[in-house]
Amino acid sequence: MLQRLADQFETSSSAYAAANDIERDADWFLLKLQEEMGELTQAWNRLTGRGRAKGRSPEEMERDLADETADILGHVLLFARRHEVDLAAAIERKWKFKPSAH
Known part of the structure; x- marks a missing residue:
């Protein structure tokens, strides 16, 4: 599952x-x-009133937080893919569960 997701992020990232x-x-x-x-932190600060809203509605700020979280996930997977990090094995070792294929 993680490898397939990483491959999808790679396709998008390399095209970009x-x-x-x-x-x-x-x-x-x-x-x-x-x-x-940094962008995720900025989105969190805006959403929690620790940063300027810059005219963003609460709904827009929540969407920004979700979007930046997706970016983090993508870039973690891209980093791991590029540097041949076996995330599934690391998750099993560190988090004590085996990532599901679902």
Whole structure:
């Protein structure tokens, strides 16, 4: 399941990179993950009143939080895929369960 999802993110990410002339070298995957974490933090701060709403409605801020969370998931999977990290094995080892194929 994780590998299939990572492959789907890779297809989307590589198309985006090609369309925007972005070089996705080894460092890019970590730097992009860090950038997205900042955006998730910003969305959380707005939603919880710790940052300027910038005219965003509560519903828009909730959507922003969901979107940025999706970005984090995608970039974690892209990072792991690029660096050949076996996430399923790591989850089983660290979280004590086997990821489901469902």
